[in-house]
Amino acid sequence: MKRRILGIDPGSRICGFGVIDIVGSQRHYVASGAIRTPQGASLAERVKVLVDGIHQVIDTYQPTEAALEQVFVNVNPAATLMLGQARGACMTALVLKGLPVAEYTALQVKQSVVGQGKAPKEQVQFMVVTMLNLSGTPQADAADALAVALAHANHSGGAIGQLARSGLRVKGGRLV
Amino acid sequence: MKRRILGIDPGSRICGFGVIDIVGSQRHYVASGAIRTPQGASLAERVKVLVDGIHQVIDTYQPTEAALEQVFVNVNPAATLMLGQARGACMTALVLKGLPVAEYTALQVKQSVVGQGKAPKEQVQFMVVTMLNLSGTPQADAADALAVALAHANHSGGAIGQLARSGLRVKGGRLV
Numbered sequence: 001m002k003r004r005i006l007g008i009d010p011g012s013r014i015c016g017f018g019v020i021d022i023v024g025s026q027r028h029y030v031a032s033g034a035i036r037t038p039q040g041a042s043l044a045e046r047v048k049v050l051v052d053g054i055h056q057v058i059d060t061y062q063p064t065e066a067a068l069e070q071v072f073v074n075v076n077p078a079a080t081l082m083l084g085q086a087r088g089a090c091m092t093a094l095v096l097k098g099l100p101v102a103e104y105t106a107l108q109v110k111q112s113v114v115g116q117g118k119a120p121k122e123q124v125q126f127m128v129v130t131m132l133n134l135s136g137t138p139q140a141d142a143a144d145a146l147a148v149a150l151a152h153a154n155h156s157g158g159a160i161g162q163l164a165r166s167g168l169r170v171k172g173g174r175l176v
Numbered sequence: 177m178k179r180r181i182l183g184i185d186p187g188s189r190i191c192g193f194g195v196i197d198i199v200g201s202q203r204h205y206v207a208s209g210a211i212r213t214p215q216g217a218s219l220a221e222r223v224k225v226l227v228d229g230i231h232q233v234i235d236t237y238q239p240t241e242a243a244l245e246q247v248f249v250n251v252n253p254a255a256t257l258m259l260g261q262a263r264g265a266c267m268t269a270l271v272l273k274g275l276p277v278a279e280y281t282a283l284q285v286k287q288s289v290v291g292q293g294k295a296p297k298e299q300v301q302f303m304v305v306t307m308l309n310l311s312g313t314p315q316a317d318a319a320d321a322l323a324v325a326l327a328h329a330n331h332s333g334g335a336i337g338q339l340a341r342s343g344l345r346v347k348g349g350r351l352v
Contacts, residue, residue: 042277043264043277043279044271044276044277047267047271048271051272072253073253073257074253077248077249077250077256080256080257081247081249081257081260081263083257084257084259084260084261084264085267087264088219088223088260088262088263088265089264089268091219091220091261092268093268094220096227096272101219101220
């Protein structure tokens with residue numbers, strides 16, 4: 001059975017998404033993009049745009065599993081709360097479609113895709129382009145989402161991945 | 177047309193809900209309770225419990241509008257992010273059922289229900305019991321949710337409420 005992974009990079013204003021296929025040891029690009037929530041809109045309106053957008057992506061590309069970046073900001077409590085709200089809405093959108101959702105920190109994504117956790121953003125984008133054999137560099141949020149999907153593909157290929165797909169819970173690439 | 181308000185007090189672990197009817201100038205208690213998310217569960221699992229719980233409340237009591245407490249914690253970024261995620265999931269659950277959602281800060285709820293923003297929790301609970309003519313004191317999270325619903329009833333009874341229900345956006349009792 002073909003595995004198709006939807007990676008999500010949640011943000012308060014822009015939510016990146018990336019879809020890849022795993023065929024044997026190869027990863028193929030399917031689609032990527034960003035969902036933009038209207039500036040100055042209420043939380044209710046932004047949540048609706050986010051959830052409708054994610055559901056449209058799921059309905060169109062029919063992924064078999066999802067990976068959500070574990071965000072963390074420390075700028076100020078208001079920004080952290082807003083980001084948390086967006087992430088909660090993304091998680092809800094995925095869960096309501098019955099997708100198993102793995103979570104990875106930015107550090108884990110970088111370690112998995114570049115080989116070291118402190119890699120700059122450009123290096124992550126370069127590796128996404130290389131690994132998926134893309135003809136151009138995707139927009140930053142889309143590239144981040146593709147990186148999350150690739151990290152999940154790398155983490156879930158082995159024994160842990162098999163167990164995770166059989167119903168056990170994986171968080172940050174480890175069974176919990 | 178009878179107005180039935182669903183108040184929600186979102187929390188990372190416990191989400192309080194309270195349903196009241198507005199009949200003329202009177203408010204009647206309909207139902208209240210709390211949705212508890214399993215400790216140590218993944219975000220995906222907790223979000224599912226939250227959304228299923230809220231949808232069950234909506235399907236059972238058929239509210240015509242909702243009011244969500246605007247939470248704010250400053251303890252630490254991780255707690256703030258978790259609370260944000262829970263709040264985002266609650267908002268998503270309400271929006272997906274097509275309910276108009278007003279938002280009120282804890283300060284606004286206290287001002288509206290007790291008359292002053294720095295009222296202790298016990299005084300809010302006392303006023304909830306008095307205003308809704310309850311025979312006992314509801315559990316703390318349920319009482320908070322009923323207070324949010326009462327605050328919305330108070331704010332939305334006048335001209336602003338009429339406009340809000342006609343489709344304009346209300347945040348914290350003010351048109352925005």
